[in-house]
Structure formats: structure tokens, C-alpha cells
Amino acid sequence: MSDRHTHEKNSDDLSVVVPGDKQGWLSHPLARSLLSWGVEERGTIPVPEEERMDTQYYKIFFVWFSMNFNILSFSAGTLGPIAFELGLRDSCLVILFFNILACALPAYLNTWGPRTGMRQMIQSRYSFGYFGIIIPAILNLIGLCGFNILNGILGGQALASVSSNMSWDVGIVIIFIIALLISFMGYRVLNWYERVSWFPVLIAFLVALGVGGKNLYNAQPVAPASAASILSFASVIAGFVITYSAMASDFTMYYSPAVPRSKIFWYAYLGYIVPIVLLECLGAAAVLAAPNVPSWADGYGTDGNVGGLLEAMLSPVGNFGKFLTVLLSLSVTANIACTLYSICFNFQVMIPAMAKVPRYVFSIVGTAIALPLSIAGAHKFYTTLTNFLSLIGYWASAYGAIVLVEHHYFRKGDFSTYNHAIWNVPGRLPWGAAAITAVILSFALIIPCMNQVWYQGPIGMTSGDIGFEVAFPLAGLLYLPLRKLELKYQNTQY
Numbered sequence: 419m420s421d422r423h424t425h426e427k428n429s430d431d432l433s434v435v436v437p438g439d440k441q442g443w444l445s446h447p448l449a450r451s452l453l454s455w456g457v458e459e460r461g462t463i464p465v466p467e468e469e470r471m472d473t474q475y476y477k478i479f480f481v482w483f484s485m486n487f488n489i490l491s492f493s494a495g496t497l498g499p500i501a502f503e504l505g506l507r508d509s510c511l512v513i514l515f516f517n518i519l520a521c522a523l524p525a526y527l528n529t530w531g532p533r534t535g536m537r538q539m540i541q542s543r544y545s546f547g548y549f550g551i552i553i554p555a556i557l558n559l560i561g562l563c564g565f566n567i568l569n570g571i572l573g574g575q576a577l578a579s580v581s582s583n584m585s586w587d588v589g590i591v592i593i594f595i596i597a598l599l600i601s602f603m604g605y606r607v608l609n610w611y612e613r614v615s616w617f618p619v620l621i622a623f624l625v626a627l628g629v630g631g632k633n634l635y636n637a638q639p640v641a642p643a644s645a646a647s648i649l650s651f652a653s654v655i656a657g658f659v660i661t662y663s664a665m666a667s668d669f670t671m672y673y674s675p676a677v678p679r680s681k682i683f684w685y686a687y688l689g690y691i692v693p694i695v696l697l698e699c700l701g702a703a704a705v706l707a708a709p710n711v712p713s714w715a716d717g718y719g720t721d722g723n724v725g726g727l728l729e730a731m732l733s734p735v736g737n738f739g740k741f742l743t744v745l746l747s748l749s750v751t752a753n754i755a756c757t758l759y760s761i762c763f764n765f766q767v768m769i770p771a772m773a774k775v776p777r778y779v780f781s782i783v784g785t786a787i788a789l790p791l792s793i794a795g796a797h798k799f800y801t802t803l804t805n806f807l808s809l810i811g812y813w814a815s816a817y818g819a820i821v822l823v824e825h826h827y828f829r830k831g832d833f834s835t836y837n838h839a840i841w842n843v844p845g846r847l848p849w850g851a852a853a854i855t856a857v858i859l860s861f862a863l864i865i866p867c868m869n870q871v872w873y874q875g876p877i878g879m880t881s882g883d884i885g886f887e888v889a890f891p892l893a894g895l896l897y898l899p900l901r902k903l904e905l906k907y908q909n910t911q912y
Contacts, residue, residue: 439448448912457681458604462766462779464838465535465671472672475681477609478528481669482689484612485756487570487619488749491694493724494658495701500722502647502652507639509651509702516652517659519697523818524662525687529679530825531670536841538667538760538768542817543847544666545824548770550850553857554817555768558664561810562764563788565661566828569750569757570594576725576747579717580740583891586796589747594789597754601762601781605672608759612752619749622732622742623700629739630731633711634703649882650869655698656813656886659690663818665760680853703843706730758784770842811886812864816857819894824853828901849908860893 498509527538532542537557543551574590600611701724707726708714717723717730728746732739750833762780766773772780827836840846864885869878880885 452522458606458778459497459776461775462537462540463774464537464540464841467535467675469671470532470535473674473677475673475677476685477613478670478673478682479685479689480613481609481756482617482686483693484616484619484752486659486690486753487616487693487697488569488753489724489728489746490569490750490753491658491697492701492728493568493572493706494654494694494697496705496722496724497654498651498702499640501704502651503640504643504651504702505663506703506706508643508648510699512651512712513655513702514695516655517691517698520656520659520696521687521690523660525683525690525816525820527663527666528670528686529682530833531667532673532675532677532682533679534667534836535671535675535838536667537671538663538665539763539769540841541667541836542664542821542854543767543841544829545821545848545850546853547850548842550605550848550854551662552768553854554664554813555764557810557813558622558661559761559764559768561661561814562665562761563784563791564881565785565809566594566597566754566757566761566788567792567795569754570788571796572724573750573754574725574796575723575790576728576743578742579723579726579729583639585664587793590792591789593747593751594754594785594792596748597751597758598781598785600700600755601758601784602750603776604759604778605669608755609669610756613750615749622746622749623697625735625739625742626728626731627700629886630704630711630714631733633707633714635707640706644882646869646878646880646882649884653811653869653883653886657809657814658777659694660818660886661810662690663814665757668760668763669828678819687833692783693710754788773842809870812861812889813857814888815886816860816864816893819890819892820853820856820897823894823897824901827898828905848901849904852897852904856893856896859896860889863892864889 495509495513498512501505504512530536530541531538538556539551542900544552550750551865570588570590570593573593574586577589577592577866578584600608638666641790666686670686673682704727705718711730713730713733714727717726717728717733719726725743725747729739729743732742735742758781761784762777765780765783766777768777825831837846865873866875866877867881867884867888868875868883869883
């Protein structure tokens with residue numbers, strides 16, 4: 419694809435990139451029409467410094483806030499009591515403490531976007547190499563699709579709960595169609611939607627607290643928490659947020675490089691921690707109180723229907739409650755849309771030849787993958803959620819450590835070493851052997867530290883799941899000598 423560009427200004431003072439290459443797919447009238455309607459075309463090509471002109475930095479707060487201010491965060495909190503038999507106090511303390519820690523990594527990586535003008539997986543080529551990054555891209559794709567599946571199930575359940583004539587399957591389809599339309603349009607529409615989508619969700623949760631808050635004090639007593647259950651729940655909580663690290667700069671690469679990094683960090687950090695902590699704690703309180711409130715117990719059922727529980731909490735306000743339940747069901751579209759947006763770039767990194775395919779095509783591909791899997795897994799939600807969130811935290815923690823060590827130790831924190839001229843030149847990027855080897859070797863200790871339904875390591879059986887806590891320092895330490903060895907033979911100049 420040619421690097422020649424023309425520019426158009428939109429209402430957000432953002433440059434909409436229209437490639438100057440008139441050949442291939444761009445010559446098709448439909449493609450030209452989509453670009454003229456404001457659909458973002460740019461895929462993995464880095465944004466030159468002169469094109470990073472967006473100064474509305476507060477938008478990144480709303481991107482992450484809306485992505486997390488939904489019923490998936492609520493449902494993640496219910497895992498403390500349901501899956502790990504924790505009480506409300508212990509669940510909330512784990513939620514607060516481990517989110518304070520885990521939110522820092524993706525928030526920090528948000529600050530790299532304005533400096534490099536690169537998507538997160540493209541930045542990672544400077545650690546993992548042109549071909550080595552394919553493995554993290556595959557793992558990230560699995561994680562992103564997994565989040566979409568979980569969100570689709572929750573949204574479909576909540577939407578179907580307001581009508582006896584609607585099945586979960588129909589609700590899931592509606593949710594994905596809405597999210598697809600938003601992600602298809604790209605950066606400008608996505609940012610606009612994330613700025614407004616949180617408000618009706620806030621109203622719905624406030625009403626739920628207003629009419630059902632008195633029941634949250636009726637939680638059933640539970641047995642004292644063990645260290646194993648606390649650390650295993652912590653692994654789930656960390657897995658929920660730390661995986662945002664692999665998509666962090668996808669939403670900040672258009673910002674002006676003049677922005678103070680602290681401003682981006684705190685906008686992003688608050689966008690993560692505020693909705694996640696509040697809704698996860700609310701979810702834990704609600705599911706503990708449900709057995710003592712007949713309507714809540716009926717709504718929640720034996721399948722763990724989180725949408726039904728929320729509908730029951732809102733039922734005292736009648737039809738208005740059903741309307742609010744619909745709004746809550748639609749809250750997941752903010753997360754699915756952003757995730758579909760990042761999925762596009764992971765496909766293009768996983769198969770470099772796909773970089774020539776328009777970004778928005780992969781929004782359709784991502785939907786085609788997640789939609790049928792959401793329908794198939796709708797009745798196994800809790801088992802899927804617990805295993806999935808724990809598992810993805812392991813690799814994401816190791817990934818984060820490696821990119822930090824590469825940046826701060828080997829590149830001395832100098833963003834100018836992320837040379838745009840070599841972003842797609844395999845021979846001038848790191849081989850990636852050091853990064854991949856560090857991740858693989860770290861799993862020699864991560865696996866014994868795991869404590870999952872499907873596998874319990876000898877250390878994890880005693881301590882609880884500490885896989886993600888071990889992954890971060892171990893991968894970083896392993897990367898140091900391996901990268902030095904790689905540099906000795908590759909002789910790459912920064």
C-alpha cells in the first residue's frame with residue numbers, strides 16, 4: 419500500500435486518512451463511498467507525527483470507561499461468591515487491591531500511542547519481531563474473541579429476559595449487529611459512541627440500587643476465606659483487565675505527541691478502575707443477596723442468568739424496569755465494538771499479507787467467529803468465564819513484562835528508536851527469538867502455579883493460582899539475558 423495520503427478534517431479535528439493509491443480495492447466505488455462517509459481505513463500503518471493531531475485527550479477515559487461500565491464487569495464480580503465461595507468483604511477487597519495493581523500496566527501502555535503513532539501489536543514487533551509477534555497476535559485474538567463471546571452471551575441473556583417471546587439466541591444476534599455497525603465505522607464513530615453510551619447504563623444501575631439496594635445487606639454468611647480461594651479469584655480479576663495491555667495504544671495513536679504522558683495515564687487508569695471496581699463489587703453483593711430475595715433467585719435461576727438477575731432487580735419499576743434492562747443489555751456493545759476494532763489489527767499482524775485488506779473487513783470476520791460461539795456457549799457461561807479470564811492473564815502478564823524491559827532497558831525509554839521506516843521490514847526488526855523463548859520458559863514455573871478447574875499445579879494447589887503474579891517478573895528476568903544474546907548475534911542498532 420502506498421504511503422501517500424490526502425487528508426480531510428472531521429468535526430473532532432482529526433485527520434481521516436485516505437490512501438493516495440488509486441489501484442486495487444480502493445478503486446471500487448463502494449470503497450470510495452465508505453471512505454467519504456467517514457469510515458476509517460487505516461489499519462496497521464503507523465501514523466506519522468504530523469498526522470497525530472487529535473488533542474481531545476479526555477476521549478480515552480470514555481473509551482475505557484464505557485468498555486467496562488457494563489454487565490460483564492458486574493458478572494465478573496459475581497465469580498467471587500459463586501466460583502470461589504468468598505464473602506462480600508473478601509470479594510470486594512480482592513477486587514479493589516488487585517485492580518489497583520493490574521490497571522497500571524494497560525494504562526501505562528496507553529501513553530505510548532501518541533509517542534509512536536503505532537497500534538499496540540505493531541509496537542510489539544520491536545520486541546517480538548516481525549514473525550515472532552504472530553504468536554502473541556494469535557493469543558490476543560483468542561482473548562479478544564473470548565471477551566466478545568462472553569459479552570454477547572450476557573447481552574443476549576439480558577435482552578431476552580424482558581420478553582418471553584425472545585430467545586437468548588435472538589438477543590445475541592441483535593447485540594452483535596449493533597456492535598458490528600459501530601466498529602465498522604472506525605475511530606471517529608467509536609469515540610463518539612463511547613462518550614455517550616455510558617450514561618443510560620449509569621441511570622439503569624442507579625435505579626437498580628434505588629429499588630433493590632436494601633436487599634444487598636441480606637447477604638448469606640459464608641465460610642472464612644482461604645488463601646487459595648483469594649489468590650485464585652485475584653487471578654480472574656487480573657485477567658479481566660491486564661489483557662487490555664495488548665490493545666492499549668490502538669486508541670491513542672492519533673493523539674498529539676505533545677500530550678503529557680501523565681494525562682493519558684490517569685485518563686486511562688480511571689477509565690479502567692472506576693467502572694470495574696464499582697460494578698464488580700455490586701455484582702458480588704447482588705449474587706450473595708439473591709438467595710434471600712425470591713424474585714432475584716428466580717431471575718438468576720440455575721443457569722447463572724446475570725441478565726435475569728438484573729431484570730429482577732429492576733422489576734419493581736414495571737415496564738420502565740424492562741426498558742432499563744434493555745439499556746443494560748446494550749451496554750456490552752461498547753465493549754464488543756472496541757474489541758472488534760482491535761481484532762482487525764491482530765488479523766493483519768497475524769497474517770502480514772492481510773495488511774492490504776481494508777480494516778473494516780475484519781470487523782465482519784470477528785463477528786462471524788464470535789456470534790455462533792456465543793450462541794453455542796450461552797448455557798455454560800460461568801464455567802467459560804472462570805477458565806477464560808484466568809487463562810488469558812498468564813500470557814498477557816508475560817507479554818507486558820517483555821515490552822517494558824525492551825523499552826526501558828534496551829531502548830533506554832527512547833521512543834525515537836521505534837523507527838517507522840522498519841515497522842514492516844523483518845530483517846531490521848528483532849528476530850523475536852528472545853521474547854518468544856522468555857514466554858515459553860516462564861511457563862515452566864507458571865504451570866505448576868496454576869489452580870484451575872481443569873488443572874491444578876503442585877504449587878497452585880497449596881497457594882492458590884499465582885500464575886499471573888509469577889509470569890510478570892519471571893518473563894522479564896528471562897528476557898534480559900536472552901535479548902542480550904540475541905543482540906550479540908543480530909547486531910541490531912537502536
